[in-house]
Amino acid sequence: xxxxLNGRTLLGVLLAVVAAALVFSPSGPTPTSKVDDFRxxxxxxxxxxxxxxxxxxxxxxxxxxxxxxxxxxxxxMAKLQSDFPQAPAFYIAANPTQERxxxxxxxxxxxxxxxxxxxxxxxxxxxxxxxSAASATSVRPRDGLLTPLLKGLDDCQNPQPNxxxxxxxxDILPIIDxxxxxxxxxxxxxxxxxxxxxxxxxxxxxxxTLRTQRMPPGGYDPHVGAVEGGYxxxxxxxxxxxxxxxxxxxxDNDPLPQMNVDRIAVQNNxxxxxxxxxxxxxxxxxxxxxxxxxxxxxxxxxxxTPRDIYVSKIRMTANFKVAHHINLMVLDRPFSELTExxxxxxxxxxxxxxxxxxxxxxxxYHDHExxxxxxxxxxxxxxxxxxxxxxxxxxxxxxxxxxxRAIIIPKGSYLLLESHYGSSGKEESSTSxxxxxxxxxxxxxxxxxxxxxxxxxxKIPPNKRRFTMKTAVDIEDDILLVRIAPHMHARGRxxxxxxxxxxxxxxxxxxxxxxxxKYQRGWEPKPHIxxxxxxRLETHVTYDNSKYNPINPDPxxxxxxxxxRAEEMHLPRFHFIRLNQEPK
Amino acid sequence: MTLLLLSIxxxxxxxxxxxxxxxxPNTAGEIISLHKMGDDATALVLISHGVDCPVxxxxxxxxxxxxxxxxxxxxxxxxxxxxxxxxxxxxxxDLKEYDAGIPVFLDENQKMSMALAYKxxxxxIVIDPKTWTIKYRGAIDDQIRYxxxxxxxxHHYLKDALGDVLAGVPVKTPxxxxxxxxxxxxx
Numbered sequence: 001x002x003x004x005l006n007g008r009t010l011l012g013v014l015l016a017v018v019a020a021a022l023v024f025s026p027s028g029p030t031p032t033s034k035v036d037d038f039r040x041x042x043x044x045x046x047x048x049x050x051x052x053x054x055x056x057x058x059x060x061x062x063x064x065x066x067x068x069x070x071x072x073x074x075x076x077m078a079k080l081q082s083d084f085p086q087a088p089a090f091y092i093a094a095n096p097t098q099e100r101x102x103x104x105x106x107x108x109x110x111x112x113x114x115x116x117x118x119x120x121x122x123x124x125x126x127x128x129x130x131x132s133a134a135s136a137t138s139v140r141p142r143d144g145l146l147t148p149l150l151k152g153l154d155d156c157q158n159p160q161p162n163x164x165x166x167x168x169x170x171d172i173l174p175i176i177d178x179x180x181x182x183x184x185x186x187x188x189x190x191x192x193x194x195x196x197x198x199x200x201x202x203x204x205x206x207x208x209t210l211r212t213q214r215m216p217p218g219g220y221d222p223h224v225g226a227v228e229g230g231y232x233x234x235x236x237x238x239x240x241x242x243x244x245x246x247x248x249x250x251x252d253n254d255p256l257p258q259m260n261v262d263r264i265a266v267q268n269n270x271x272x273x274x275x276x277x278x279x280x281x282x283x284x285x286x287x288x289x290x291x292x293x294x295x296x297x298x299x300x301x302x303x304x305t306p307r308d309i310y311v312s313k314i315r316m317t318a319n320f321k322v323a324h325h326i327n328l329m330v331l332d333r334p335f336s337e338l339t340e341x342x343x344x345x346x347x348x349x350x351x352x353x354x355x356x357x358x359x360x361x362x363x364x365y366h367d368h369e370x371x372x373x374x375x376x377x378x379x380x381x382x383x384x385x386x387x388x389x390x391x392x393x394x395x396x397x398x399x400x401x402x403x404x405r406a407i408i409i410p411k412g413s414y415l416l417l418e419s420h421y422g423s424s425g426k427e428e429s430s431t432s433x434x435x436x437x438x439x440x441x442x443x444x445x446x447x448x449x450x451x452x453x454x455x456x457x458x459k460i461p462p463n464k465r466r467f468t469m470k471t472a473v474d475i476e477d478d479i480l481l482v483r484i485a486p487h488m489h490a491r492g493r494x495x496x497x498x499x500x501x502x503x504x505x506x507x508x509x510x511x512x513x514x515x516x517x518k519y520q521r522g523w524e525p526k527p528h529i530x531x532x533x534x535x536r537l538e539t540h541v542t543y544d545n546s547k548y549n550p551i552n553p554d555p556x557x558x559x560x561x562x563x564x565r566a567e568e569m570h571l572p573r574f575h576f577i578r579l580n581q582e583p584k
Numbered sequence: 585m586t587l588l589l590l591s592i593x594x595x596x597x598x599x600x601x602x603x604x605x606x607x608x609p610n611t612a613g614e615i616i617s618l619h620k621m622g623d624d625a626t627a628l629v630l631i632s633h634g635v636d637c638p639v640x641x642x643x644x645x646x647x648x649x650x651x652x653x654x655x656x657x658x659x660x661x662x663x664x665x666x667x668x669x670x671x672x673x674x675x676x677x678d679l680k681e682y683d684a685g686i687p688v689f690l691d692e693n694q695k696m697s698m699a700l701a702y703k704x705x706x707x708x709i710v711i712d713p714k715t716w717t718i719k720y721r722g723a724i725d726d727q728i729r730y731x732x733x734x735x736x737x738x739h740h741y742l743k744d745a746l747g748d749v750l751a752g753v754p755v756k757t758p759x760x761x762x763x764x765x766x767x768x769x770x771x
């Protein structure tokens with residue numbers, strides 16, 4: 001390409017310099033330094049996002065180290081909190097091992113309380129210009145402008161990221177393969193990982209999504225415990241450090257194109273499951289216009305089923321360019337017997353009534369006698385939704401119950417597809433299909449049950465920044481918990497699942513400090529979790545109905561519980577195996 | 585001194601910046617000129633483009649519709665692509681899918697995009713070609729965010745800015761935050 005540039009006037013040169021200054025943030029804390037957006041977890045596992053503080057004049061950050069200069073950092077915080085009493089203030093700890101417990105002790109015993117942000121990649125502190133303990137800076141959130149406040153201790157420097165020692169092929173490609181390529185191959189979404197050149201061209205976007213923890217999707221806290229397909233903090237930190245170091249590689253060899261080919265081959269030819277024994281398909285396609293609001297379509301695709309079906313695997317397909325998700329629901333009556341009013345009545349969710357009718361007890365919740373903020377359910381209600389497939393899982397989604405495990409669709413059931421569509425900019429059609437693979441030895445299979453801890457009837461005030469709800473259920477059998485799937489809508493902010501065991505101990509099973517509505521993920525704890533009879537399973541969720549939630553449709557309105565996207569839900573789902581019991 | 589000058593320039597440069605001419609190839613390999621494009625235009629809309637960027641893809645029907653509806657009023661639309669990973673064929677294919685018929689400046693050395701201070705694709709600049717000043721910088725509207733998409737936009741930034749420019753009045757909202765795919769400026 002010929003390089004034709006008409007910028008050789010003094011003005012042109014100046015413009016280029018100015019533009020460069022606008023684009024690049026110098027590394028040192030000069031008066032024109034800016035920090036790009038970021039999100040970090042604190043020492044209590046809560047998620048904090050710089051972008052949320054857009055209306056504040058300044059935010060204070062004080063570097064803290066649990067091993068040296070700790071008192072200096074606490075004193076620095078005391079001084080700055082007194083100098084800027086209105087400003088939100090945070091400690092930030094550059095430490096790959098987090099040391100959450102140490103910081104709980106330090107902050108718990110101090111008068112200068114503030115969240116300690118866990119800068120495990122060491123790169124966020126650097127981008128704030130913080131290089132040593134007790135150094136401090138002020139950030140103007142609307143544009144990231146930095147004003148250094150305190151220099152910090154020379155003899156307690158932050159550890160340095162070692163991105164320049166990382167190698168593309170040796171260190172980075174395994175991470176990309178494990179955690180990125182499933183969705184970002186050449187035939188799926190946003191072909192970021194075609195080859196090294198593409199990774200380089202997309203590097204600022206990758207950096208941004210890592211810094212703001214939008215990717216990998218789902219916003220879970222890996223510190224709490226491992227999940228199937230989960231990533232470690234270290235892996236994501238390495239990726240970020242490697243990008244900050246300029247994407248070093250040791251040679252020209254680039255295995256990434258071949259990795260795409262291999263991955264696509266697997267995606268196109270999943271393991272041979274043989275012929276499905278049951279296929280349910282939509283007879284007419286759903287048409288999704290080029291533009292317009294999201295729509296839910298309901299299609300009964302089967303029923304009544306002539307016998308019990310022991311499901312071993314399911315494969316569901318749809319046009320995931322437009323299908324946000326599809327739910328396969330098991331009803332005990334034809335869809336036509338559920339009126340639209342029943343289904344969509346504001347403030348209630350009548351799909352849940354199916355569950356209520358099925359349940360043995362009428363009342364769903366009672367107030368916990370000790371803690372009125374917790375509503376306790378008599379039981380986990382039987383889950384209507386058999387499975388969910390969504391666009392983040394690929395062009396089709398496979399759901400495996402697991403070896404020797406089965407889910408039962410009882411005789412006489414009606415199968416309903418709930419399809420949530422969003423426009424893509426082009427008219428599209430979608431014909432969903434469900435392929436069911438039955439268990440070959442149903443008598444020997446462990447039965448996986450599905451349950452949900454639905455809580456209805458709540459409403460969230462306008463402009464409410466933190467609306468919290470707690471629900472609980474007392475587990476009445478020994479169970480093995482195999483999957484947890486939070487479900488909230490656009491105002492959902494965080495979710496936490498806690499077990500109070502009969503022996504008095506407590507364990508956080510799963511924490512989603514940064515719930516992302518866009519990605520409806522389920523999480524399979526690794527290993528599965530044994531919950532003995534008498535365990536109380538508690539859910540803590542928060543919603544953000546303020547203007548600081550970027551996808552809040554209307555912060556000025558009350559939000560009622562309901563199934564439409566404009567309403568709000570609390571519907572965590574659980575898959576579990578009942579132990580010590582005969583299969584149903 | 586340089587620092588002071590820089591900070592002053594930085595402070596006032598993102599708006600009211602004089603725009604020099606840029607000449608770049610389009611997807612057909614023909615050299616197109618920004619100033620020439622402005623000869624017969626009442627306003628220029630320059631949108632930062634990237635292949636495969638979901639934000640640009642979602643905005644494509646809106647861009648197409650706006651380009652058509654403002655064409656009779658003399659407003660001309662163009663894309664600027666600074667992505668080092670996008671080649672001309674890929675850009676052509678990406679734009680053809682939406683049949684936008686909007687020219688694109690292939691900014692291979694990224695200097696045009698740097699001078700225009702684009703940070704992300706979908707970032708949109710409205711230029712008054714009479715004075716070659718920037719009248720608006722930011723998002724097309726506020727419908728698309730990283731966390732998801734609002735049912736409908738609350739603010740039609742670009743449409744409103746063009747209305748003000750065509751009416752010859754100061755743009756009421758001269759800047760907004762653009763969401764798109766961050767541009768990687770490489771050496």
